[in-house]
Amino acid sequence: MTGHKVLLIGAGGVGTIVAYGIHLAGNSELSIVVRRDFAKVNDVGYNIDSIDYGIVEGWKPENIYPSVAAAASSGTVYQYVIITTKNLPDIAKVEELAEPVITPGVTVVVLIQNGFDLCRPFFDKYPKNVVISGITYVGSHNSGGSVHQTQPDRSFFGSGRNPYIPEDLQESKVKEFLSIYSNGRNKPVYITNEREYRYKKLIYNAAMNTSCALAGVDTGRLELSGALDAVAIPAMREIIAIAKADGINLPNDCINNAIHGDDGDWFEPSMLIDVKKGNPIELEVILGNVLRVAEELNVKTPCLSLLYGLLKAVQFRLRENQGHFTLPIDRPISERFYK
Amino acid sequence: MTGHKVLLIGAGGVGTIVAYGIHLAGNSELSIVVRRDFAKVNDVGYNIDSIDYGIVEGWKPENIYPSVAAAASSGTVYQYVIITTKNLPDIAKVEELAEPVITPGVTVVVLIQNGFDLCRPFFDKYPKNVVISGITYVGSHNSGGSVHQTQPDRSFFGSGRNPYIPEDLQESKVKEFLSIYSNGRNKPVYITNEREYRYKKLIYNAAMNTSCALAGVDTGRLELSGALDAVAIPAMREIIAIAKADGINLPNDCINNAIHGDDGDWFEPSMLIDVKKGNPIELEVILGNVLRVAEELNVKTPCLSLLYGLLKAVQFRLRENQGHFTLPIDRPISERFYK
The missing domain is CATH 3.40.50.720 (NAD(P)-binding Rossmann-like Domain)
Incomplete structure (x- = not known):
């Protein structure tokens, strides 16, 4: 051969x-x-x-x-x-x-x-x-x-x-x-235009996949519980804003394509499945990288940043459970002080 | 007697x-x-x-x-x-x-x-x-x-x-x-001043208890993973802002008291324990009620609202698992359309 x-x-x-x-x-x-x-x-x-x-x-x-x-x-x-x-x-x-x-x-x-x-x-x-x-x-x-x-x-x-x-x-x-x-x-x-394709896929992955992973629900239950509207759609709009600041106008139907992609299915996206299986989640490539670009472009991302912060704690737990690190029996006392 | x-x-x-x-x-x-x-x-x-x-x-x-x-x-x-x-x-x-x-x-x-x-x-x-x-x-x-x-x-x-x-x-x-x-x-x-006491307790419950419940971590891991700073502290500041609009100046040390209350313990707050046990969470009295007051007072609450939205999906799942309602085998197709 x-x-x-x-x-x-x-x-x-x-x-x-x-x-x-x-x-x-x-x-x-x-x-x-x-x-x-x-x-x-x-x-x-x-x-x-x-x-x-x-x-x-x-x-x-x-x-x-x-x-x-x-x-x-x-x-x-x-x-x-x-x-x-x-x-x-x-x-x-x-x-x-x-x-x-x-x-x-x-x-x-x-x-x-x-x-x-x-x-x-x-x-x-x-x-x-x-x-x-x-x-x-x-x-x-x-x-x-x-x-x-x-x-x-x-x-x-x-x-x-x-x-x-x-x-x-x-x-x-x-x-x-x-x-x-x-x-x-x-x-x-x-x-x-691979970057546009990547942004389009983030509409789903950075917003719905992440929300489902945090709440422990499939995309159908995300919708029925109200969290699609309260969390995922605002997060999608932030992806659209980042893309725009990056010179890419995502098509008008990108949100609809994302939310109707699973029509008829109680679909469990990949990050939810990883959390349920106890596997580490693809957090950095799905959220961390785009948030770094948002920061470079001065785009505000309140929803995505909060999802990222919460999922960092999920990842911490998943990694600890996989033995990536071990914590002391007594919790170290923090020096931090807030006003 | x-x-x-x-x-x-x-x-x-x-x-x-x-x-x-x-x-x-x-x-x-x-x-x-x-x-x-x-x-x-x-x-x-x-x-x-x-x-x-x-x-x-x-x-x-x-x-x-x-x-x-x-x-x-x-x-x-x-x-x-x-x-x-x-x-x-x-x-x-x-x-x-x-x-x-x-x-x-x-x-x-x-x-x-x-x-x-x-x-x-x-x-x-x-x-x-x-x-x-x-x-x-x-x-x-x-x-x-x-x-x-x-x-x-x-x-x-x-x-x-x-x-x-x-x-x-x-x-x-x-x-x-x-x-x-x-x-x-x-x-x-x-x-x-019971309302001030209620607000003070929300500093912990609406911010740390909720974040721990979503991420599935105790307060120590919330801190070590970075989610205390990224999620809970901003949420606490929103509670302080709501209280202020409600005529109540919470004391300067209220955030520190909340985060140092569990010092030395890998402490699992009540909402996290409820989620782990599959029990319904006290979401409405811990977040829903204060968000209704925030709305009445025109205070913006991006963090608390997102936590609420995600926890609504968690509550939906917990209630479904307890048999409060049953969903059809085929997911109903939504008519919703977003631009």
């Missing part, structure tokens, strides 16, 4: 569908990093039940590695490194996780992750590398190597706009990546 | 200590309503382990009733009805619960409950009755008739200021109640 050397890190629900899509396209030598399910996947491959690709049994890519270090030690210079892990910079920075497999000035990084302003840390660390920003609406879940894709792979790819290298080079890499990924059954779309 | 006919409704952790204090004072014929623990208490009485009163075994008041209706059917005209239940107007209104035992123009109602602006519904329903507002800092827990009082009974009693009857009559009833309650070991205090 010849072709582009492609490594995908994080072959869970979304990652496996991306990997299989690249495999079907047939233009790459595909490797993947699978951590939790390595033993099983390495042994029997993936079983996929996909709305795009049908039933696939025992699928394996060319190479399967249990870690990024193992993928690096093969000696391969990867032309593309696709990252489909969760993005949790307050726990492990993605740009550091991928460091062993990124060749400066060569490797194109493709970030298919939730959140906003994800490329910035890569430009700081790898100023000569192209980073492609991938926004996906695929619905897919992985359970120990059995992947169930329930919603078609609708994905949008654009240049992350590295300020240190020519934009036309970056655009050409986006187009090349689409040729690696398109297989006639998925429909990845080339875009030149 | 002669003396004032006193009925106490809600003999849990706080209520039992109040009842026992009245018993020791010896100026009343005391009846209590005990619902959940009636059978046991009626049989063997209370076992009390009290920082104020020591060990007391098998204590019973003159009369024990399993319901307000039973207390009413005794035919007694109660001179005092003390209410120490939780106050959950969105589930059951206290002024309706107590109706069978309130004689218009006669019965003095004593509300020893958490929250703010508790007397207003009584004045609307019983315009000729005195209502005494009791603010207590007692720490006491009841477990099936075994009561453990860990913090001394510090209580403050003032007129609720019924606008329909003379204030001097109300003040004299407060003083009379203190003579019924004081026993030389507890120290109930006569106050003429």
Whole structure:
């Protein structure tokens, strides 16, 4: 097998569908990093039940590695490194996780992750590398190597706009990546405005996903309890204001699209599911990053900032429960004094 | 036994200590309503382990009733009805619960409950009755008739200021109640500014208690995670602003007193405990009432309103889980449309 050397890190629900899509396209030598399910996947491959690709049994890519270090030690210079892990910079920075497999000035990084302003840390660390920003609406879940894709792979790819290298080079890499990924059954779309797509997705994720996670309710109960109107809609308007200050006029129907996206379903968004499972939440990329941009642009964000403050305490609890730190038995007495 | 006919409704952790204090004072014929623990208490009485009163075994008041209706059917005209239940107007209104035992123009109602602006519904329903507002800092827990009082009974009693009857009559009833309650070991205090005490207690309850309940953390973790500064302190400042517009200047140290009240303890406030136990929260009296006053006084409350909106969704979930209502299997599709 010849072709582009492609490594995908994080072959869970979304990652496996991306990997299989690249495999079907047939233009790459595909490797993947699978951590939790390595033993099983390495042994029997993936079983996929996909709305795009049908039933696939025992699928394996060319190479399967249990870690990024193992993928690096093969000696391969990867032309593309696709990252489909969760993005949790307050726990492990993605740009550091991928460091062993990124060749400066060569490797194109493709970030298919939730959140906003994800490329910035890569430009700081790898100023000569192209980073492609991938926004996906695929619905897919992985359970120990059995992947169930329930919603078609609708994905949008654009240049992350590295300020240190020519934009036309970056655009050409986006187009090349689409040729690696398109297989006639998925429909990845080339875009030149990834930031607008990121903002649009934040309308849902920064406002509804966060509110549901805090209140412990799905989007239907958020609406029926009045919290959609009292909390999420004002938060959405703050995202629209930040985007506007950032030079992006979000379309008029963006709020409606967000609130009607789950019509008919008592839908539990990702952050709520993480909280219920006791997993860390993607708080920094969903709220922290956009709040830093709001501050740079002098946009007031009373709702989003309060949601962020409360979710920081939730994250603190989730991280403590996962053993990331241990507190003393006696609570330290604070020196703080307020007037 | 002669003396004032006193009925106490809600003999849990706080209520039992109040009842026992009245018993020791010896100026009343005391009846209590005990619902959940009636059978046991009626049989063997209370076992009390009290920082104020020591060990007391098998204590019973003159009369024990399993319901307000039973207390009413005794035919007694109660001179005092003390209410120490939780106050959950969105589930059951206290002024309706107590109706069978309130004689218009006669019965003095004593509300020893958490929250703010508790007397207003009584004045609307019983315009000729005195209502005494009791603010207590007692720490006491009841477990099936075994009561453990860990913090001394510090209580403050003032007129609720019924606008329909003379204030001097109300003040004299407060003083009379203190003579019924004081026993030389507890120290109930006569106050003429109950609203200020209610506001002071809201500094803690409307800001820290609510934030802890939403984030699922104790007050220590609220502080360490940054949410005390990001959420609770701004919410406290809104309470101070509402009080000020209401003509009450809260003391300079009120924020410090609130945040240092739990020094050294990983303390879980009441609303957090309710959420963890799946019990409804005292949301309306802790936040709803003060927000209605803020609106009347045109005070902006971005933090408190957002906390309220999120906690409405939490209350919705808690009430649904307790079977207060049932939702359809398919989520109804909303007609709402936002621009």
